[in-house]
Amino acid sequence: MSMMENGIEAAPLGEIEIGRVLEISSAGARAMLDATMLAALGQEGPAQPGAIGSHLKLRVGNKWVVAQVSALRREEADGDLIVAALDFVGEGDAEGTKLRGFKRGVSHLPLPGCRLIATSDADRNAIFAADERAHITIGRIHSAGETRAALYVDALLGRHFAILGSTGTGKSSATAMLLHRICESAPHGHVLMIDPHGEYGASFAEAGAVFDVTSLAIPYWLMNLEEHAEVFVTTRGPDRQIDVDILAKSLLAARAKNRAAEGISRLTADSPIPYLLSDLGNILSAEMGKLDKGGTGIGPYLRLKARMDELKVDPRYAFMFSGMLVGDTMQTVLQRLLRLPTDGKPIAIVDLSAVPSEITPVLVALLGRLVFDHALWSRGKDARPVLLVCEEAHRYIPADAQSPARRILERIAKEGRKYGVSLGLISQRPSDLAEGVLSQCGTIIAMRLNNDKDQAHVRSAVPEGARGLIDAIPGLRNREAVVVGEGVALPIRAIFDDLEPERLPASSDPSFVRGWQTAADEPARLAKTILRWRAQGRPLA
Template sequence: MNNDPTKLGTVEDVNGASISVVLDDDAVKGLAFVDGRAYRIGQLGSFVRIPIGYVSLFGIVSQVGASAIPERIAAETDKIGRRWMSVQLVGEGSHKGEFRRGLSQYPTVGDAVHLVTEEDLTHIYGRPDSPKFLKIGYLASAESIPALVDIDSLITRHSAIVGSTGTGKSTTVAGLLSAISDPGRFKSARVIVFDIHGEYAQAMRDQSNVFKINPDKKRSELPLYVPYWALNFEELLSVTFGDSVGESERGGIIERITEKKLEALKNKPRKGVSESTLNVDTPVPFSLHQLWYELHLLIISTHLQTGNQSLSTVAFETDQNGTPVDIGDAMQVRPPKCKPQNTSAGAQPKVYLSQSNLNIRRPLEGLAYKLRDSRFDFLFRPGDWLPDKNGIPAKDLDELLRNWLECKKPVTILDLSGVPREILNILIGALLRIIYDSLFWARNIPEGGRERPLLLVLEEAHAYLGKEDTGPAAQAVRRIVKEGRKYGMGAMIISQRPVEIDTTILSQCGTFFAMRLANEQDRAHVTSAVSDNLEGLFKMLPILRTGEAIIVGEAVHIPVRAMISPPPKNRRPDSQDPVVYDDAGPGGWNREREPSDYEEVIELWRKQTSISPHIITFNEEEQ
């Protein structure tokens, strides 16, 4: 007869970190009472304890079952069959209640196995009053015990939040960001959110500054500017001339951009760079509009040739007095009016098309289109960061970084919902590289990341971090997850399709928040990326509730199944499911049909904004 109500059974088999446990006869009834509390026995995801001297090993139940035995033997021995559990060992605790991951020893056959009480769980999961831990919810199996994460490991060792659509992923992110940016605890927090769909502005409105291509002043949004001259050559080439430019043309473009940067540097010297150290990637302002104009004169305009002179004189269209009709305007991207080609025998002077060896006529015409397209103004006309013809802008990059990294609020949201899709990948890569390079070179001063780490939150990561993706965004993220920890940069990868994300990137994430995943390939991808031997635990992913997550990795003492506490309803991301039938009142499809104004629909479409001037914003509601 077993007098210890916590004893479940004994170890029967040990295979590395996996053990098999045979349940005692007294334990098979499925319910145990300890200190007045009832505990379910054999629940998947529950914990067990194996005392070995002064140390207790802890494990997670990953499988339960009952072996079939012949009826004749059962009649003589066990009328209810042989009950067993599979357990994955995850750590050990001392007699003082301290818990640590990993094992210093293994159990042997016959060792007693006990259920874990709430008192044991409190020692395992840490103290909620410790400033190092963030409370993000509570244990799914014990609502009285908070779910805690170690903020040091969460930020610097990278993390991933994965889950199918509708599992509460965005709400979980909003809750985490609210806890991380709590001004009462973390006065110097720095977080940058790459918000692809514009979901987080409302959720984080009290703790964030929102930068957007088409900002709404009523919502206190700020314009998002990314100066083209802060991009390196490969990034700039992709968004200007395109990647199809040949090698010889690339060399010519490099030479001319470098020349324009040298000219601008002579006009206004800048600290940290000289004419001898400058190269095409040095973030020195120059006028792209002036470069376009000069290349247009060289390649697209017609030229005069008189006698033995070379084709160096542009054949401007002139009036009766010989004055050019229109020489064009670089800043307005207006090409000059030139005379048509005329190479007939009697023509004097003869008018020739350009004979430049730089074969970029079509890419140059494409650049002119982009320079005129208002959708690209955030890049090619970046406000105070737009250089004049001499390559001198009103502000330098230090002011831009100060806006992103040193705002009065701890969270910076880069709302990329208005960015043209064809350059989204390039832009994300450029932004990440700019941030990485600045913090890398500032690693030994207070503005760097070693003294004040930075968290980069990457929403919808599967859209630009694919397995075979070699774009700028994927390259930048791979660099950050591999090297960023040393310089105080952490990444939080968020995705509904983890199977589409590069395994190299996922495997660098030290902590996983795995929410409900219905797709088998997604589950397998996450399981393969997690270092812990917890395949059995991840089999629970298809049945998790909305807002529930399995948290594993370095930010938690032990893998935990937790309910994440959502923020208040008026502080949740703009990603809630639309209501088809509203039980609470007339809404969705059960509302009365009202007069429609599709004229306003077209107005918003043309303005490229979803914010109607007729709807009261949350700032106005609070005033």
């Protein structure tokens, strides 16, 4: 069955038979390929017919069924036959040798003995071409030459997405590029990104609004009872619930003193009503004075008051507990964080790099809950879809611990799409994510993962038909990814576009070689560093 024997030296790709189907199952097929013919075709690279990841077509009635090569082995060491495993990915109308109107899914399976035809550039363009749905392009498809890789925006955001990859694979620049493309396609969008390392402010200096501890100004009273307890209650064990109950009663009384509480019949400790810390302290003191002997004692009240006093005077918490944040600024906070209106900057970056580590999970929980509750109470004509992007997601949705941040992010993953809240998870350790969260992501963008446990975690979260491509993630180069799920027409291996230098995030690793080549004015550098250190990153007078 060699090329020369068939006399088709001049036949173009799209018409050349390169093998036959041996065995069919509902998920795929096993086929025999002619190694002599594949070699004679002379193409190199991932688009070579018959290569792993390449696409072949099979004629079934008036349809071309498209299959992707997922595995290869030589039938005999010196033979001319190659056994290939094929995964069916979709079908299109057959117009002679041409493929038109490709759609995902297969309605009619071929029979054993069916001819395998190499796909042409035109066929691959038809397979991967974006349809009329709103989409963005992120690069080119590895197995299809210069064919562009497209993501459907509504499917990507409507079913959540995850970007996964080991450190140094280009994950941050890929994330920045994706968000830039989304913002360019939707200039009146509403995107909130949680940035724990302060990487993305440089990328969105012009296109977004960047908030850090010097400008965040998010009032303490926006926290609900659970978040208050994480910050105010320091005890553990059986005494903790006693402290929480006292805090709940006192917090409700403090909120009730505000005029904004008037007329609200279902006021609770969770209601986002402003209150004064001094009022809360006075209420605790008054309750402490009413205690009877033999009760809980004054210990819980003293602990709560001491913790409140610490927070008020600690400058690291000024972005949240400053005396300037007692007014009813809820609308202003939501406008700034959710970009309502966008004012030409549809993305807000919240830089948490200088936030004290003990309160960071609480702040993430508060931000996530504000996004979700805003969506919950603005359903219908007033709805404004919001994308919440969480970098280092494994820190806030850990598999081994419960926290307010994990609970609200899990709720968004499960329920958010009903209310117009999309979740984007960025992580270098998907195996550390809480079980089930990754499976809620309709689109997974997997860059190189070096850890076997991480690879297995991703493999378990994708459809079975895409696992052949997922097996390639240990061998991906930097800026390459396997993309599977709702956001793409079919699973692809993509090579990301380069991001403009001025849009790159500040995530590059320092060079030891360059840093150790020259001497510096170390006393002056240390003096500047110590000033910033003592001021906790705040501008110095």
